[in-house]
Amino acid sequence: MTRKREKRKPPKSISVVERHTDIDEKNEADEEDENVYFNTIEEEDENSASDSELEDDSDGETEKVLEDFVDEVNSEEYSDSDEHNEDDNLESANDNVNKADSVDESESDNELEEDDSYESEEVSSAPESDSDSDQEEKIKGPLKNKQLKQQSVKVNNKLSKLHQNGKNKFQNENKEFPSGKDEYADGDTSDEEDIRNTIGNIPMKWYDEYRHLGYDWDGNKISKPEQTDTIDNFLRKIEDPDFWRTVKDPQTGQEVVLNENDIELIRRIKEQKIPDVSFDDHAPWIEWFTSEVMQMPLRKFPEHKRSFLPSRDEAKKVSKLVHALKMSWIKSEEERRKEKAKKEPQFYMLWQTDDQSEEMRRIHKHIPPPKRPLPGHAESYNPPPEYLFDSRELKQWNKHKETPWKRKLHFVPQKYDSLRKVPAYSRFIKERFLRCMDLYLCPRAIKMRLQVEPDDLVPKLPSPRDLQPFPTLLAIEYKGHTDMIRTITTDKTGQYLASGSDDCTVKVWEINTGRCLKTFKTDAVVRTIEWCPNEKLPLILVASGRKVILINPNVGDFLQNIKADEILKEKPQSEVIVSDRVKTTVRWDDPTEEEYEKGFRIILSHFKEVTQVTWHGKGDYFASVMPDGQNRSVLVSQLSKRRSQLPFAKSKGLIQCVLFHPSRPFLFVATQRHVRIYDLVKQAMVKKLMSNSHWISFMAVHPGGDNLLVATYDRKMLWFDLDLSTKPYQTLRLHGTAVRAVAYHRKYPLFASGSDDGSMIVSHGMVYNDLLKNPLIVPLKRFQDHTTDNDFGIFAVHFHPLQPWVFSAGSDSTIKLYSN
Amino acid sequence: MVSKRKKKYSTGEGSQFISRKQALKKLQLTLNDFRRLCIIKGIYPREPRNRKRAQKGDTGIKTLYHIKDIQFLMHEPIIWTLRDYKIFNRKVGRAKAVRDFKTMKKFLDNHPTLKLDHIVKERYPTFIDAIRDLDDCLTLCFLFSTFPSLAHIPREQFNLCRRLTIEFMHAIIEAKALRKVFISIKGYYYQAEIKGQTVTWIIPHHFSFEPQSKQEVDFKVMSTFVEFYLIMLGFVNYRLYHSLNLFYPPKLSISTPNESEKALVDENMFLSERIAALNTPLVKTSNEPVEEDIEIDTFSENNPEKIEEARNEAIKIKKLKTLFKGLKFFLNREVPREPLVFIIRCFGGEVSWDKNLFVGSTFNEDDETITHQVADRPSLEKQYISRYYVQPQWVFDSVNAKELLPVSKYFIGEVLPPHLSPFVNNERNPFEQYIPPEERALMDPAFAEEINKKRQEKENKQVDCIDNNDELEHDNNEIIKTNGLEETEVEKLDPALDKKKKLSVAPGTIYKEEPWMQKKQERQEYKLREKMIKKKHRKIYRAMIRNKKDKAKESWLLRKKRRIIDESKKDNKT
Incomplete structure (x- = not known):
């Protein structure tokens, strides 16, 4: 091993190896004789001396580099302070040795001490002409060298080398001095500890103001070398060829000339190369630790038995793993892969045939979900232009933001002129989600859908054309009344028409001409008039206010009129005592002269207002209705006997209307909701008809007597077939408003109804003689000629007794005749 | 001995119905589970005949189920799976709460699964039943196949939806069962005829998914429906493929990817993409011809006209099945x-597209044998002379007309004629309901000619400065004359009036007035007869009349709008 090699360490990895070798060699050296060791050291020292000499000759260029480097080295030095301390200890020990010549037992190594003592002896022989510091340097030089060698610390080596170099320079400079030459004559150029200055690690500028630089080991001041001015420097620069390689040691203030090796070293470090020149970067790799497994152990002693026995600990672990594998808690990679593949769905032939199923449990009465409707033209990306929304439709669409089900379409149609411009539909996911929710959460039920056209629901009725004759045209209008006409009636022959109005008059018209023949003035509003059905008594029964008046209109057959007058003149004599109840209800009066002139024949004064009067079919009896009369509201009077009766002892409600049965002794009494049929002979109720309506307005009985037509204020007409049940055979909703009047034709199968909207409907109402056949009802024609006034339309309808003609009287104070 | 008094509502409707709350109690299920069960089993509330009695005297509106339906549910084995789910959820929740993720994962891996096969069989005992109920199933599955992944809905559902719907479309193509198509603003409507049943479904336009607010749409409910529908559609597909001699997981003739592609693509993905392209025929198990529709039985009906009609219809459909045979279509990328591929392939055409657009294209744009190129842009730079450039609507309209329509109106850049719905009833009375002139022209070509003639005549007249009303008046006069004759005959029968009239009538004036009078009289008579309608029928009659009036008004409005539009158009031209 060479010293140089040790100093210029390669990068770390290698350095480890070298240290090893060092150690090995050291071990060897330990084992070997000490003398040998010393010899080698001496040899080495010689080598290094020769080196330094060589270096002196060589020239360098890297003068500038040096200054920096020295600083660097200093810092390195400080960083390795521990070693320095150690060194210091050693050195102090050495000092002791020098002075007291005693051996300090406390030092670590015997050899070292021996070494030291040896060297110190050697050094002591040298003349002491040099300055203190120099001397010391020389004394410590070999010692330090030895120490470093033993410690073999790279950085320190480098440092010491540098110092040594500095030293060399110093020597060179001091060559003039004879002592210097003597000192190194033995060729000992090895490193010595330079630290003569004891000030430690402080900035040197603190000593700028002093003449000294610090203190040496003995506490003496180290004086600054002489300051050179710039001229001197310049001169030296010119004269001294080594000026560029001269650096100043900041601690000693001495100038040091760097040798060739130092400069090379600095240059390499600057270039970031490995400082050692001899180190081969590309040397073949030496495998210090082989990767090959050798057959035989390198070790001398045999392996312990333990190493051949299976470890119990491991065995435990293995057994655990085996158990886990066995229990399939853990799985091998392959098993895991297999398992994963198994978890993926496997498909196979699930259905062997297309449409044959096995017997399996099924969902109970499965209702398959309905499919979504397929898209129409509007959903196209390029629809025909008419399907796009205009601004109004768009507004409508936007209006239903909160109520999307009201929208015509669930999307806004869009038009793109090419396929590449079509964007994704933003509601697609939402729509699919809603469909999913429908499938899962929407209740399902089977709904039978009616597969019918609306026309199929309209009843098939015979065409009106086949049911003629019926009134179709407005023929005549009878004008003359000044207020609304409440009631009309015709005489038996069909020549004359009488009408009663709110202007308190009764007018008699000639039907065919429309002329008003007579006008009878009464005291109050005329509610009802009715012509006597008996041909021999051409009388009109008039209800006006509280009075019921029998008027002989004096139209038609002259003889009959006179006869009727004569009959009425003679009062029948009867001994029947009239009860008080009747007496208080009605009073039969004869008209005054004046009234007689007008045509009044008999006047009945009632205790309440009379709203309706009606003749019995034979023309002898008539009934009058006083709705306010409580239990005396219906009064039946007999003309021939001039006698009245109160058929009911109890009130059954507000009586609207009464009618006599055309052929049998029955009385129909309509209260608000029901129609009661009384047998007048037996004095008992026969039937009670349920109207299912709120308020009955009027009724008419079929000439056959088995059918009853009831008009109500709640827009309905009820056809009761008395043979069938007490409920209406048919409810007719022909009118849009309250029905005020109904009438049957006496001969033809016709009936008419008038309502508040001013319309009259003529219908075909055929009643068959065959009991098994139900009546046929066909609405035939609607007339809308009356104008409404005060929400009143038609008040009365009446058929011509012989012809299929119909009269209607309304609030517009006209009477209209419709003929066929 | 006194007999025990019968309790109220122990018989009759009072005992037949059960409210939802009671049902929950009886089944011991939560509302969510009950909903799921009802959806899967197809149980729905029922409307009682008398609600008050069915609710045991309670007023208000409750959700009422038939007691037998609830008993039916009670015996359903998947109730136990639903209960297992409850336990499973509790376990997972606990494991999560104590942060025991290992056991949680274990639980999650072993989650209970609903097996619905038997319910499909139970709800649709025969294949025909299943087909009859396929509309909602298909529409919902097609919708779900376009969805991105959503919270609380298993992701496999979307993929499976896509797969099964594609498979179904293949079956329709192979069976040539498609009959009618329609582009609506909501999506594409398709109507197919399978086993004599018409099945209609909607495929939404592109990018149909929009996030929905919780109050508006609950995707969980839809997902439960899809859960059942998927199983049902899978079995229907299997059966359809089987009856068409096809392999069920469909196989393509060019099944494997190339060598070069093999390394790059997953084989399953490759195959499913080709299948989704709809452009390659599937492999058949055998070459036996699939049984065709049986010839119409001539003995069944006595009416020779009807038989003839049915035969004509059959011939038309036969033609329709091969409508595009021999035609080669190329689809531009904006189409x-x-x-379009589905429709063209259904009627035997060949089709391709730009190969960068989607896999599975068979020929390129520069193929000279292409007869039609479907394009949807105002103009094309490079056009081949050998082919027609038509807009997509031509394909749809041709299918609905059951013949190849002249292409001139559908060239690119042309203003398209309106796209009409094929689903409106053809047997309508043109006097009662409005039929747009374009449709009438389609229905009978004579009408178209008539229109043209009239138009020409009118133009001529305008040139000659003759009043347009002349013709109409002429017509009116004729009608008056004929009616007048009838009237005179009637008059003669009436002896009472005879005399009068003889005296006063001036021939000229009477003829003009009488038909009017006659009509008036008839109307009056009818009005009176109307009043004789029985009370029982009166309301329904009124409703019907009102309905009729509304319809008449609507058609009148459409006619008027059309007239105004036509006139304004004419004005613009001149």
């Missing part, structure tokens, strides 16, 4: 590849 959506998958739908």
